[in-house]
Amino acid sequence: MNTVKNVTVISLVDQIAADFTQVARLAGVELPNTAIIVEKLPAPHFPPQKLPVGKVAVYVFARGDQTLKVGKVGTKSHARYTSQHYNAGSATSTLAASILSDAGAHSLNPxxxxxxxxxxxxxxxxxxxxxxxxxxxxxxxxxEAFIQCKLEPKYEGFKSQAGTA
Structure with a gap:
């Protein structure tokens, strides 16, 4: 397991961004140190209002040292980036739906x-x-794949994929 216990995920993201520039270089892509903009939104947070023009993103949802979800969005995925993960019925595989299906693990009340x-x-x-x-x-x-490997999100993919390589 790659997660570091007792260290918040949000405290690791600058190093993850720096490490990714090395991974990209190994893949033949030169990224300047300023290529990745990291926006940290600690709880309580406001979701972003929009995906900046000309940008694509990988987003991470975490609670303390546990990564819950990692996803990516292209330039035409504004709703996925701004709102869908906060509403269980808005799309398939949202953070909200995953948490609701695992409510006991989060000590949720009605x-x-x-x-x-x-x-x-x-x-x-x-x-x-x-x-x-x-x-x-x-x-x-x-x-996205690099961040998923580093942080091992709890809610990723589909239950039918669990345990498959």
Whole structure:
């Protein structure tokens, strides 16, 4: 397991961004040190209002030292980036739906179940890794995969994929 216990995920993200520039270099992509913009949104947080023009992103939701979800968005995925993860019924594989299906692990009360978006904003940290879309979809996919490997999110993929290689 790659996660470091007793260290918040949000405290690791600057090093993750720096490490990724080395990974990209191994893949033949030169990224300047300023290529990745890291936005740290500790709980309680406000979701981003929009994906900046010309940017793509990998986002991370974490609670303390536990990474909950890692995902990526392209330039046409504004709703996925800004709102879908805060609403269980908005799309497939949202953070809200994953937490609701695992409510016991988060000690949720009935009010939390009704106001899942509010619970996420209040209790979950969010980090956005933004890069220029000009780097292409392969670099975005590599960044997402690298962060998933580093942080091992609890809610990733589908239950039917669990334990598959």
């Amino acid at each position: 009010d939390d179940l009704v106001g899942m978006g509010s619970w996420i904003r209040t209790n979950v940290d969010r980090v956005n890794f933004l890069i220029d879309e000009s780097y292409g979809r392969h670099v975005l996919a590599l960044l």
